[in-house]
Amino acid sequence: MDKNVLAVIAVLLLVAIIAIVSVSMTEKKPEEPEVVTSGEAVASASVEEKEDVPTNEYKELDPYVANIPNEILDFYKEKVEEIEQNHKEEQEQLMKDNPNMDVSSLRNLKYDLIFFDDNNVPELVVTDDGYRTALYTYDAGKVIYAMKDGPDDTDEHGWPYGAGGNHGYDYIPRENIMVNTNADYAGLIVYTTYYQLNPETHNLESKYDQELRAEFFEDKNGNGQVDDDEMESYNEGAVRYYYGDKQLTEEEWASYHVQGDYKGLYGTKTADSILKALNSLINEK
Numbered sequence: 001m002d003k004n005v006l007a008v009i010a011v012l013l014l015v016a017i018i019a020i021v022s023v024s025m026t027e028k029k030p031e032e033p034e035v036v037t038s039g040e041a042v043a044s045a046s047v048e049e050k051e052d053v054p055t056n057e058y059k060e061l062d063p064y065v066a067n068i069p070n071e072i073l074d075f076y077k078e079k080v081e082e083i084e085q086n087h088k089e090e091q092e093q094l095m096k097d098n099p100n101m102d103v104s105s106l107r108n109l110k111y112d113l114i115f116f117d118d119n120n121v122p123e124l125v126v127t128d129d130g131y132r133t134a135l136y137t138y139d140a141g142k143v144i145y146a147m148k149d150g151p152d153d154t155d156e157h158g159w160p161y162g163a164g165g166n167h168g169y170d171y172i173p174r175e176n177i178m179v180n181t182n183a184d185y186a187g188l189i190v191y192t193t194y195y196q197l198n199p200e201t202h203n204l205e206s207k208y209d210q211e212l213r214a215e216f217f218e219d220k221n222g223n224g225q226v227d228d229d230e231m232e233s234y235n236e237g238a239v240r241y242y243y244g245d246k247q248l249t250e251e252e253w254a255s256y257h258v259q260g261d262y263k264g265l266y267g268t269k270t271a272d273s274i275l276k277a278l279n280s281l282i283n284e285k
């Protein structure tokens, strides 16, 4: 065969291969977790900080990373820096006010990016481990504190947990649902509250109007309250369920609950390591 013909065939083959490869790459949808080109860079960034960032930590994020504009990542970076700075200043003040304080009792905040709801805008979680956890979301050039109706809505430090029967906060990724259980009388009454992120106000709101309550005490005098002689009457088998004042059957009770694969709503990364991760995501693009 003529050398020129061979050369033309070779070029045509090459063009065809490039076309096939590029088509197959553009077909990769960000929703498919196993096909992420940016994943390696994120994984290698995580390897450097193995100590406090499990290498799979951002794998879950990777499929969506391509969809997160750098602008949003930049705003979250700024927010982490601001929160960290405030936290340091508070700790310095604390040490000034309490000169005998044990330095080891100072705590580091932990951070994470998560997908709380399904709008492809990630949320920022900031946790003071065992004390408080905070959720921030983003819209239109602003990082927004999403826990404004909490017990402590002035300082934006998040909602408390870990003490007084409060078990903390769990959410189902991308399902816009968070649950908190809180026990009174050492577990004789257990309250379950579901929260959703309101897409208009960007604030966590109670899913139901009334409280969900399980009572495990023997209500000897039928007054609906735990009296002194009922304190020791815990009986799991005699549980009564309520929605507000209305007593529920077990089936009705179950229908109020949202099933799914819950995760703790807590940060896992130091400020340094989440800033590194955010930078690596930004530099990917």
Ligand SMILES: [Ca+2]
Binding pocket: 115, 116, 117, 118, 119, 120, 121, 122, 123, 137
């Ligand atoms: Ca979101």
Ligand SMILES: [Ca+2]
Binding pocket: 218, 219, 220, 221, 222, 223, 224, 225, 226, 227, 230
């Ligand atoms: Ca009673």
